[in-house]
Amino acid sequence: MICCPHSAKQVSNDAGGSRIVFAFNIHFHFILMEVEVVDLYATNPGPIDGSVLYDQDKHVSTAIWDGQERGALRCHEHTSKLDQWILTPKQIELVHKAGFGYLRSIPAISLDNPLISALVERWRRETNTFHLNVGEMTVTLKDVALLLGLAIDGDPVIGLTYTACSSVCEKYLGKAPESSYTSGGMVKLSWLKEFFFRCPEDAPMEVIEQHTRAYLLYLVGSTIFSTTTGNKVPVMYLPLFENFERCGQYAWGAAALAYLYRALGNASLKTQSTISGCLTLLQCWGYFHLNIGRPKLNHDPMHDRFPFVLRWKGKQSCPTANRDVLFYRKALDSLKPCDVEWLPYRIMDSMVIPEHIKSTLILGRSKTMLICFDKAERHVPNRCLRQYGMLQSIPENVEHWERKSRGVDGGVNLSGKMESELRVWMDRHLHIVDGDVGVDESEYMQWYLKITRRFIGRPISLSSEFQRTNAGLRDIAHIADTFATKGLDEEQIASISRIRSIAHECLGEQVGGSVIVSAVPLSGFGKKARGKERVRRKSNGSKRLRKDDGDGVHYNGASEDEQPQFYGVAMEVDHLQLSHVVREVDQEQFYPVGSELSPVQLVHVHADDGENLHLCDANMEMQGEENNTESDYLATEFNNEELKHVAGDADNGELKHPSDNAIKEELNEVIHDKDIEELDATNRVQDAQPSDTHKEADDLQLCNDVSDAALEEVNHSQQFDSADKVVCSHNTAGGTEPPSATAAAEVTQHSSHETHGDIAQKGDCSVAV
């Protein structure tokens, strides 16, 4: 809202004012709706051609676009206690023989959940690739071999599945876990550690082997095959550890990749909130290939060792504060070619790569099927040829396929079930892909931009929001001016005239350009958000959250992070907008002119419906909409107290739907004059320094390249500015231009240089420097 301090105060202290703001918000949505219709192409996140990303509806990006944030994924890797195992030299020898010598040397690397989550948002299970705006990329077999040092050639990791642990454990470990340590065919990692973490030096060979098998099961169960259940590992891998020599002949790297692909695919669905698999591999792959979230090295990279994830061992605890999913999402949305390292291992010393790995690296280019028991996943180097130093041409069509579901049937040998996939793996050496010479990559990019999902986050800039608010304000003023009061009761007439006066007051003060904004630092925004984004949890009774509950309104309104507010506004608006545009305006409940909207009902309607916010809009008749037969006359007056009450309820967990946050934010906006003051401050900054588009980057301690991303956003915003102008002209064409339109246009001009970052100066008055 562009408001002067005076009107901001009025809004906060005056029930009528709240109503006005609320009405503005509602109207605002309709204005946006028009924008979407007018400029559908520019705001279309893709895919424009859905032949490749045929599962878009299930993908998390659809939910995000609809305003349903899921936050950071809960990442499950359980390497923290791996170093508590004490292995004898003999055991270490067996581990090496089994092919896990390098995996064992990899320390626990702290995971950047928001980074992983943002990457997952760009993962597509249709292609098993990340859809970045530079093209498709993926974690390849070559990456697994070089990053983890696991074998990518060899026998497929497959065998019998089990529904009970005791017999298998008895056979291979010499001990069976009590039932409290098992769950179906899974055994707790803690059981393995408790009984096998130390092997007596003088133990007979059989005992050493048993202890080593337990270690290997713990190792794979906590790293490459970690489950979302966290503390359990299927015992089906045990028989593969029977003979250590034989164990070393399996393609554990291919299995690890199959498992990771499956995990990424699952986590990329909007219904999921956790991710398993080898996330160290994923994260380090990201560090190597993308200049996003990459930590500084505090050791000399000249001394890189094998496997290459060790490069990030002891990485500096870089300032990741405020780097949440939104941060990384924006970085990925505005990724530039120079941020991508297609051949990151060129700088590594190839001498450290052991011969048995080097000799199989050709398979990194094999278009094949990766197998890990019931999980078979396609490996598609042909879609990511630039990762092999080749030119990328348009790849062949993806085959639609249903993944075979897990082999729950205990005792079933999956070899039969997976026959076709196994055959593909067996032919892996016959399907090494090659790039063509003289390929026109611009043709590929043209094709790619049609089939991909271009944005995850909404690129609508805050300046557009301001412009739209302004336009809405003008419309409201006009509607109030020309409103037919015939047949309305006194109270309703009073409300209309109040709307009129406040709308004009706001516009009038903008016209004068005499916006005086207090330079007093914003206070009471709570502590600066710490660390990484909190994983979404439902709990409201937790001790941990009790403090938050107390001032939840504050928390949500302003203090969490710079970005959420911007996104919050956009999300809220856009969710509604989508209801209109996508759902063909068939589900809205329209309320008659003159009725007042109760926030309580709004919240309830929303909660009940679970999907669409039902709008009522005083403007309905003007827009020629028919009133719904089930229209209610909502005469409920609401005031600040009521709003606070509702917001409080929301914070106490009454609202369950993800997009309820949007409602909460809307309520916060209404009741928090601070928010409005903050926007004032932003506005002022902008007036003072319209060219300061790098502010956000500075504040977040970003390097130059990310600042460029901010510039990129400016471009986005300008793109959308033009969209807004379409709407403006549309409005004025009707001959309904209110007197203050010129002033509004003036503000529009000012706003057009704004970035997300400008509003991100939450609680930080230094923005006015």
Place this chain on the structure above:
DNA sequence: CATACATTGCACGTTGATTT
């Protein structure tokens, strides 16, 4: 229906921002 595995709440140790 049994099973696998995803989700979630809670406990507890750790981290690191803020205060003294």
Place this chain on the structure above:
DNA sequence: AAATCAACGTGCAATGTATG
């Protein structure tokens, strides 16, 4: 610089749910 403590990260177990 040390102390404090909120928030975070992780492990664990109970519960929920999709699937063969």
